[in-house]
Amino acid sequence: MKRRKRTLGTVLGWLDLPQDIDPAVFRVTVVGLERMTVENHAGILQYSGTCVRLLTASGILRVEGTGLLLRELAAGRAVIEGQIRAWCAEDAN
């Protein structure tokens, strides 16, 4: 699996294409400090009003804040709303 990911990333690099189209790479879009969209996630690990942990192919994405609400949750896409204070990768490999 990892080899396939590496191969796709290498091919994209050779072809000079953006890594966005790689489904194994997650993408985070933050609008202001109140709305965050995470694409290409693999599921939710933990959710509370102050912390959301999402599983991605690259590791675990941790979002911290207050009054966090999962506005929309669908396969590969999550929209988090609330007072977002920080986000980080917990287990980058």
Add this chain to the structure above:
Amino acid sequence: MWHFIRGYVILQIEGMGLERVVNALLNAGVRVRRICRTDAVTAVLTMPAADVRLLFALRRRYRFRLHIVKRVGLPFAVRRLMRRKTLLLGTLLVLAGFVFLSTRVLFVEVRGCERMDQALLLRTLQAAGVERFMAWRGVDYVRIANDTAALFDQIAWLGLHREGVFLTVEVKEAIPLPEIEAYTTPCDVVATKAGVIVRITLLRGKALVRPGDRVTDGQTLIAGTVEYKETEPYLTRARGEVTAAVVYQTRVPAPETERILTETGRTRPLLRVRIGGRALFAGKCPYPVFAEEITGVSEIGRLFSVMTVERGVWRELTETERRLTETERTETALVLAETGTLAQLPAEADVIVKAAWTEEQDGVLYGVCRITTEESIGIQREITDGANGRGSQD
């Protein structure tokens, strides 16, 4: 909007490891919205109504309690409505009524019918098939209008215009032909009122007055009896335009008081519904004398035509008597005198001089207005006692 149409359910899930439940839903392709943790073991979420069964199936596997907080959307509203058969039937009947009535002409209005008998015109149109509650589709309005116009000499043009459920019958009446003057009867031109002759234009007959002459009411201005030196007098139909300066004067006593309308303070709300400018519903004002004030007009929509709702208040008025000051008395007397004088003037008279003043007689104040006009004062009058000439010239 789309969620409302599809229908969605707000659920409360209680149990440990709720994230696993959400992930199971995601793997099943369910789109979950508005997930909100209320405490460590409880969350509220929104999901499509069609996918709730899947959640019930997961309940045994992940051991959580499920509580439906609210069902929202069109499917649930329809389901609730379907249970109320009478309401559903009534709604369907009302809708059917609206649909049926929208295919009919509900209002027929005739415009431009002044000299002609409107009822007769409507009866004629009714005979041609144009009447209230007729179906407006498939009607040849142009042919009916032309056929109806051909039946009446008084109508120059007739048009039928339909807009929604309103049918307007527009009539252009024919201008009546002027009456042909009977030239056979000899007559004089006499004065209709007293005045000073300004100019005279003689067309036929013999002028008996000149500019500057003072004439009285009924005096002959142009004679129909024409005499030559060596012939016998003969009669003709005198014609001419005689313009004279005529004086009109009015003397009015100054009033001591005047009646004015004042508000009593009592008001009633006003509500009036109009469709296409016509009042469909209008409440009745309970006061005999009132003032109407519209405070807001709102358009509801376009069902048959634009429907407007007017809101406002009716204010009750009452007449009270007020004593006038000297200045007001003078002004009122002058206005009344001028109004009275102007009311006497014929429409075609040209005002030359106007003067207004006040005068006091026997302790009473009067307002006086005098207007001098220039107007035609000649009118033809048949000769009844002088028919001894040789005959008419015409």
